[in-house]
Amino acid sequence: MDKLEMVRELTNILGPNRVLYKEHQLLAYDCDGYVAQKARPKAVVFPVTTEEVSRVVKLLHEHQIPFLPRGAGTGLSGGATPLNGEVIISLAKMDRLLHVDFDNMRAVVQPGHINLQLTKKIAGNGCYYAPDPSSQSACTIGGNLAENAGGSHCLKYGVTTNHIVGAEIVLPNGNIVEVGSYMGDSLGYDLIGLIVGSEGTLGIATAITVKILKKPEAVKTVMAMYDSVEDASNTVSDVISSGIIPAAMEMMDQLAMQAVDKSNYYVGYPTDIAAVLLIEVDGLAAGVEEMAEKIVHMCQKHHVRMVKVAESDAERALWWSSRKMAFGAMGRISPDYLVQDGVIPRTRLAEVLAKIADISRESGLRIANVFHAGDGNLHPLILYDGRIPGQTKLAQETGSAVLKVCADVGGSITGEHGVGVEKLEEMRFLFNDAELQAQLAIRSVFNPQDLCNAGKLVPKPSRCVEVKRAQQLFQAEQAVYDGFQEHTSILSPAYKEAK
Amino acid sequence: MDKLEMVRELTNILGPNRVLYKEHQLLAYDCDGYVAQKARPKAVVFPVTTEEVSRVVKLLHEHQIPFLPRGAGTGLSGGATPLNGEVIISLAKMDRLLHVDFDNMRAVVQPGHINLQLTKKIAGNGCYYAPDPSSQSACTIGGNLAENAGGSHCLKYGVTTNHIVGAEIVLPNGNIVEVGSYMGDSLGYDLIGLIVGSEGTLGIATAITVKILKKPEAVKTVMAMYDSVEDASNTVSDVISSGIIPAAMEMMDQLAMQAVDKSNYYVGYPTDIAAVLLIEVDGLAAGVEEMAEKIVHMCQKHHVRMVKVAESDAERALWWSSRKMAFGAMGRISPDYLVQDGVIPRTRLAEVLAKIADISRESGLRIANVFHAGDGNLHPLILYDGRIPGQTKLAQETGSAVLKVCADVGGSITGEHGVGVEKLEEMRFLFNDAELQAQLAIRSVFNPQDLCNAGKLVPKPSRCVEVKRAQQLFQAEQAVYDGFQEHTSILSPAYKEAK
Known part of the structure; x- marks a missing residue:
């Protein structure tokens, strides 16, 4: 499908005012808060409902056109940069507070809801939303979910993954599913935990259930x-x-x-x-x-x-x-x-x-x-x-x-900004090829054709020419495992030395 | 390999005193704290090091003999019941406290370490380990990891998944890997979060890094x-x-x-x-x-x-x-x-x-x-x-x-005891076939031959005759998705009605 045809189809779904495709319109979407690497998207679209997101994704999936979700674009590691000329699905207009439940201390928001706005809306009831990245007056809760955002007050209250209990997700094939639960108890494998921090590579969150807290006295x-x-x-x-x-x-x-x-x-x-x-x-x-x-x-x-x-x-x-x-x-x-x-x-x-x-x-x-x-x-x-x-x-x-120093003392290369495109190479400080392959195998369960935000979060194993599809991984089943080797992240350096 | 040959090989690895195989020795291992369903294991072995676990698993993997890990056997949902005549790998003798770090508030334990003993050992420094299941004087931290155990004080402090930051895992093919990190920041997909609560279906934890807390004043x-x-x-x-x-x-x-x-x-x-x-x-x-x-x-x-x-x-x-x-x-x-x-x-x-x-x-x-x-x-x-x-x-x-009532009001069928064999059927109250298949696809990344604790946690999709191997799942790629349908777990019942 050529670009014109694609724009026509997208316009059929969203109307003419919610599809940007002209060069001057696309300029602002070349990167997010990480400005060192830029690329031009094919188009930027603005759905307002889950169903619209699903229809857009189904169209793109059918024609094998890569796409990625974007919140406010405040991310600092390039998670929303369209490296493969993606169609950007902006969630900026999906900014509604869908539901508040003060009895069970939950709120349900659309992904484009601005972090600080949630606290403002529930402040009258003495409540607030805890994760507070410095960008909280601009960044969205959908973006916070993708990056597992932190903030100053996460020392006591924990980062985003401790505050999101469930989400409605449009999968990379356009189907709509829900993961997690309303009360926060997980059942089976912890899929909502897997999705928080997955940097938009497993699907697009279209409704998010968060914990809200009572403001301290x-x-x-x-x-x-x-x-x-x-x-x-x-x-x-x-x-x-x-x-x-x-x-x-x-x-x-x-x-x-x-x-x-x-x-x-x-x-x-x-x-x-x-x-x-x-x-x-x-x-x-x-x-x-x-x-x-x-x-x-x-x-x-x-x-x-x-x-x-x-x-x-x-x-x-x-x-x-x-x-x-x-x-x-x-x-x-x-x-x-x-x-x-x-x-x-x-x-x-x-x-x-x-x-x-x-x-x-x-x-x-x-x-x-x-x-x-x-x-x-x-x-x-x-x-x-x-x-x-x-x-x-x-x-x-x-x-x-600087990140190498952090990794060497038993730390990590990102606390809250994500890996994105910025730190792909630094992932190798902490993971070997087989570990990276295992991560990609998990991605494949959700995103087997790697259409959704390809190339982010997990670098390609260096010894592997092309690892794109789960089929390949699993046909080479042993490869997923054999390269796994002991690394030193969970034990303290002091203990390792003593050992 | 016949049983005698297997016992001989296991004895080669562990010595004669750490392999049980006679009928009267096996009796006590027919079930755990869930007594309604019983089955006889082929043998019970007692490794004391990670390397021994790895060698045992490699042997069993090579001969395609099913196996499962067992802690203290206090589980209440049958997670350690050898439904397929598994070889039981008891972690009871791997009960050492490997390392304590009061500066960073971490402890590293072997999986057979008893929950309450950890608190006792660090009490002199004014510290404790928070998750406190009622069985804490007997249950092991490895078992707590498998079941994502709760406890009375988890209201304020959170369940086990909030307290385990990393683990050394023997994969179902015998290879040794580490997941998570020492400080608790996750990178890439949250694999330690995935493993906590996976009920021994993704591998065997052989060292576990936990957060410890200061006793309140x-x-x-x-x-x-x-x-x-x-x-x-x-x-x-x-x-x-x-x-x-x-x-x-x-x-x-x-x-x-x-x-x-x-x-x-x-x-x-x-x-x-x-x-x-x-x-x-x-x-x-x-x-x-x-x-x-x-x-x-x-x-x-x-x-x-x-x-x-x-x-x-x-x-x-x-x-x-x-x-x-x-x-x-x-x-x-x-x-x-x-x-x-x-x-x-x-x-x-x-x-x-x-x-x-x-x-x-x-x-x-x-x-x-x-x-x-x-x-x-x-x-x-x-x-x-x-x-x-x-x-x-x-x-x-x-x-x-009773569980149906819980599911119907927007709750869940387990808070802390796990699914095991007991609640397999009740999983269908909350998940449809395709969602179950997606869960099994995730398992396959770690446990593709389903040798390790097969048949627990996730029931087989009812419309699928045999879903054993990831290859099958991915060859039928669409099947993983298409059955995903909207369910109602993340939104409150009240909101759903309003919607």
């Missing part, structure tokens, strides 16, 4: 400024091992604070401070007071220069804005930046930050650090100037070197 | 006795919607209390009380006081006859023993009992309990209720006398009728 936010990153890191370890689980525990380093203080979210950080911690506790009023006092005491034990508890909601909101807008604030001190997303054991924090400083010196690129310290989820921001030939590539290589 | 336990089940149920709803998340919220009905008071765990429940709630809150001392007071107040609002807060650890321990030993106490009032395990939306509690009372009247069998009220996870105990011809079958049918 009280919140206290502590800000602590340190002359050394090590003291700040040690405070983080101390808080966690005291048994307190803060709602959030964030760290920013000097360069990040300098950027923030040049932005609209001026807090007045001393310019010579090495690191700032933002620690928030929530719960019942009495318990929260006690926790905040203990935390202040732990900060003092680790030579904090200045520590204070927010005195008003306005102060608290400002502190959070300074943290949540930190990525954007980089624009004040650098023409371009690349944000990385590695995970490390919390106890290796000081050591890994020192290694990142080494990498920065070697590459000549400044690296700011803004991150979820309590989870050990780092966000090194690599500052560069894309106008200087070679710097984009250098920034990418620098990011990869 | 303070605990308060409230006991509330009611003249009506409805008042007790309404208290449960009120507590949850107040935003308090108790560590546990358990209910027992009159018949259960009568049994408990005839046991060694005499609490002195008034004999005419309709229901008792056991509500526990934990956290920092100040917050816990406040929560307990609020809960007492809510009990009073719902016409509680008597409510008290435990005054000592001894009193608290007695109350918990009365709850945790309730299943066993049934022996005091009935020769046999069958425990069921359904889940319902919390808001339907009173209504479903009334329906269960109707089913009891109709069948003529008494039904006691002991359950995790906060989760809506029911445990109806169906009392019968296996010596009376037909009563075992009647009890099973009565259990199935």
